[in-house]
Amino acid sequence: MNNNPQLNKSGELQHLLTTEGLPASILLKILDTAESFVGVTERDIKKVPLLRGKSIFNLFFEPSTRTRTTFEIAAKRLSADVVNLNIAASSQAKGESMLDTVNNLSAMHADMFVVRHSQSGAAHLIARHVRPEIHVINAGDGRHAHPTQALLDMFTIRRYKYDFHNLRVAIVGDIMHSRVARSQIHALTTLGVPEIRVITPKTLLPAKVERLGVHVYHDMKQGLKDVDVLLMLRLQNERMLGARLPSPEEYFKNYGLTQEKLDLAKHDAIVMHPGPMNRGIEIDSAVADGKQSVILPQVTFGIAVRMAVMTILAGN
Amino acid sequence: MDNMNLPDAEQLLADLTEKMRPDVTKNTVLVGIYTGGVWLAERLHQTLECTLPLGALDISFYRDDFSQIGLHPQVKPSNITFEVEGRHIILIDDVLYTGRTIRAAINELFDYGRPASIRLAVLVDRGEREIPIAANYVGVKIVLLEDKMLALEQSNNGKLSLSLYDKKSSG
Numbered sequence: 237m238n239n240n241p242q243l244n245k246s247g248e249l250q251h252l253l254t255t256e257g258l259p260a261s262i263l264l265k266i267l268d269t270a271e272s273f274v275g276v277t278e279r280d281i282k283k284v285p286l287l288r289g290k291s292i293f294n295l296f297f298e299p300s301t302r303t304r305t306t307f308e309i310a311a312k313r314l315s316a317d318v319v320n321l322n323i324a325a326s327s328q329a330k331g332e333s334m335l336d337t338v339n340n341l342s343a344m345h346a347d348m349f350v351v352r353h354s355q356s357g358a359a360h361l362i363a364r365h366v367r368p369e370i371h372v373i374n375a376g377d378g379r380h381a382h383p384t385q386a387l388l389d390m391f392t393i394r395r396y397k398y399d400f401h402n403l404r405v406a407i408v409g410d411i412m413h414s415r416v417a418r419s420q421i422h423a424l425t426t427l428g429v430p431e432i433r434v435i436t437p438k439t440l441l442p443a444k445v446e447r448l449g450v451h452v453y454h455d456m457k458q459g460l461k462d463v464d465v466l467l468m469l470r471l472q473n474e475r476m477l478g479a480r481l482p483s484p485e486e487y488f489k490n491y492g493l494t495q496e497k498l499d500l501a502k503h504d505a506i507v508m509h510p511g512p513m514n515r516g517i518e519i520d521s522a523v524a525d526g527k528q529s530v531i532l533p534q535v536t537f538g539i540a541v542r543m544a545v546m547t548i549l550a551g552n
Numbered sequence: 553m554d555n556m557n558l559p560d561a562e563q564l565l566a567d568l569t570e571k572m573r574p575d576v577t578k579n580t581v582l583v584g585i586y587t588g589g590v591w592l593a594e595r596l597h598q599t600l601e602c603t604l605p606l607g608a609l610d611i612s613f614y615r616d617d618f619s620q621i622g623l624h625p626q627v628k629p630s631n632i633t634f635e636v637e638g639r640h641i642i643l644i645d646d647v648l649y650t651g652r653t654i655r656a657a658i659n660e661l662f663d664y665g666r667p668a669s670i671r672l673a674v675l676v677d678r679g680e681r682e683i684p685i686a687a688n689y690v691g692v693k694i695v696l697l698e699d700k701m702l703a704l705e706q707s708n709n710g711k712l713s714l715s716l717y718d719k720k721s722s723g
Contacts (some may be wrong), residue, residue, distance in 0.1 A: 272610060272629045281663040284613035286623075547613075551622025 241363055248552040251363040251372040251538065252545050254381035255423040261376035262401065263426055267391050269544035270537070273514070277313065277539055286547055287316035290347040294320045294363075296375075297334065297353040300510055303375050303385075306535070307350045314358040316347075338362050346370060348546065356380035356415075370547040379415055384545060385510050386419035388538040390427060392530055393465055394536065396506050406433040406459055406501075407450075409469030411516050412480075413444045416510050420467055421448050435459035438478040456490070456497050468509040469495055471518045484517045494520045498528065506530045561704060561712040564675050564691035569599050569640045570643065571689045572673055575618060576600045583607035584698035585657050586628050588646030592675060596644060607632045607641075632688060635666030637676035642689075646704035648674040651685030676714070678702060 240257050244250040259270050289434075292311045296304050298491055304320060311318045320552075323337060338349065348371045351359040351477055356378030362373040376382040397403055405424055411417045411434050425448070434445060435453045446452060453459030460466070471487060481487050498507065507529045515521045524531060581604045590608045597606045606633040612624040645655055658670060666713025671712035678696050696702060701717045 269623065269627055272613070272627045275629045275631070276613065279664055283663065285659070286613050286618055547623055551618060 241360060244552060246552075249548055250368075250552060251359075251374075252549065253359050253363060253372065253374045255383045255386050255419045255426070256381070257422075258426065260426050260428070261401060263387070263390065263423060265546050266387055266541065267394060269548060270387075270391055270540040273313075273540035273543040273547075274537065276543075277536070279419060282314055283313050285315045287311070287314040287347075287550055288383060290314075290316045291345060292316045292318050292348045292350065292546070293341050293346050294318065294350045294375075295323060295337070295352070295479055296321065297323045297343075297351070297355075297358065298376070299324065300352055300376070302535075303352065305446060306538050307373075307375060307384075307542055310539050310546060313539070314543055314546055316546070333360065333534075334362070335365055338365060338368070340371060342366060344396060348373065348549065350375050351455050352376045354378055359539045371552075373549070376415055379413055379418070381417050381419045382415040382510075383423075384542055385416050386423045386537070387545070388534060388541040389420055389467060389510070390423050391409055391537045391541050392508060392534050396530060396535070397464060400427040400429050403464045404431045404433070404462055405428050405429050405465040405467065406453075407467045407469065408435045408456075408459070408493065410440045410471050411436045412440045413472060414469050417467075417469055425449055433459055433463070435491070435547075437481065437487075441546060457500060460497060460500040465508060466493065466498070466501060466505060466507045468507065468513075468519050470512065471514055473514075484514075488517050488520075492516070492518055492520060493523050495522055495526065498523055498526075504528075508534055511535065555716050558702075558716060559676075559692050559694070560713045561675065561714050561721045564593060565578065565711075565712060568592075568673060568675060568689055568691040569596060569626055573600060575671075576602065576642075577640075578603050579640055580604070581607060581639050581659070582636060583641055583643050583657075583723075584608055585609045585643065585645045585653060588675075588706075591704065591706050592646060592673075593644040595712075596673075604639075605633050607634065609657050611653055611656040611661055614660045616652055616656065628670075630660065632664050636661060636667050638665075639667050641667045641670045643670060643672045644674075645672070646675050647702050648672070648677045648685070648687050649680060649702075650682040652682060654685045655683055675704065676702060691708070 242251050242253050294304055294307055303498045308318050352375040358377045359372055386479035407417050432450045434450050500552055509531045513519055513524055582593045582597050584590035593606055610628040610630050612627040671688040674687045675691040677690045677693045699719050701719045703715050705715055707711050
């Protein structure tokens with residue numbers, strides 16, 4: 237037996253809740269399977285019959301258009317039936333608890349839940365609660381984890397850089413509030429990236445982040461030197477309210493990615509962003525649309541990666 | 553039949569090539585099914601001097617046993633770079649047995665477009681069909697015990713050979 241709630245008794249993936257603690261073999265299996273799904277999404281008929289007859293519920297307790305849409309497309313391309321529930325607007329408003337909602341949907345013979353919640357640990361709670369034949373995918377929980385985003389980032393990095401073992405990767409922006417950054421750091425570490433940097437204002441640096449094995453920089457000039465991959469983070473407007481930053485203009489001046497700053501990285505460095513972007517705050521439009529940007533391929537690969545995760549879960 | 557008495561795969565391929573040759577035109581497309589079928593298709597593509605690009609199918613996403621055994625451990629990307637619509641396709645596989653692999657391959661091909669025709673060429677037909685599928689070109693028909701699995705193998709220098717395994721030990 238193992239204590240990882242994501243794995244079944246045979247060590248196979250039962251739920252995808254976080255990239256933390258997942259062995260490289262499982263991460264690589266997801267990336268390799270996704271390679272085959274990229275071809276499927278480029279055909280006339282972008283569908284395979286793998287999950288025909290399965291019911292997948294997108295449980296979004298926190299609004300998200302992009303992530304929900306990519307999960308929906310991924311499920312539909314696997315021939316599953318998809319039901320989208322925007323729960324903030326329905327039963328939660330009527331006072332139904334999250335687990336009551338899950339119980340009701342389980343009684344409708346759900347096969348898989350995709351869960352987005354503003355509370356860290358929500359997907360874990362559901363995973364512990366559901367029957368063993370139901371699989372749970374965390375689509376983002378509070379500040380904790382966003383594993384499919386990190387996996388699609390890893391897929392994109394491998395597509396452009398081929399190998400993880402000789403890379404210098406910089407994560408830039410609001411590390412403190414970012415579930416994406418946490419999931420990226422765990423995945424990059426497991427896949428053997430030797431140098432992970434975080435570049436962030438002192439006010440957006442979480443305590444004890446060095447324990448994760450990353451190098452901390454507060455200056456873009458130093459932090460971007462000789463970097464192969466830049467993972468930009470979204471600066472969430474609501475974070476401004478906490479008075480951690482003086483102004484968007486000030487942030488852009490110091491941490492916004494301009495071509496001038498990007499030129500400090502390696503000449504073939506790639507720029508990634510989980511979206512949606514704040515142009516002119518964390519990234520300059522010229523860079524976002526520039527030739528080093530792989531932000532739109534990330535979106536395309538995200539569908540293939542989510543198809544791979546759903547398929548592997550449903551098959552275990 | 554044991555490993556000693558298995559037919560020579562290289563000789564079977566030569567026989568199969570000659571059976572196919574009269575029907576192969578410049579409009580013929582060869583599509584191999586991973587893994588053995590792709591090795592054969594590569595050789596046939598060269599010997600029969602096909603001009604259109606070679607196709608390769610991994611049928612893992614179309615298998616009918618996914619809900620029983622899950623995803624095949626090593627999925628490779630299918631590679632169909634040509635327009636399937638209106639094409640005359642010859643599917644190539646190493647061993648024809650239950651017919652389920654061919655059913656999956658045909659379904660996958662139709663998701664790329666509507667071919668004008670699909671024919672099937674196999675190195676070995678071991679019978680025991682579970683669905684009504686027949687090959688147009690067959691290297692040899694043989695009968696094997698039900699608990700045996702026949703596999704095509706390729707050595708480092710590209711030479712093909714057949715091997716017999718017990719189903720239980722080899723999965």
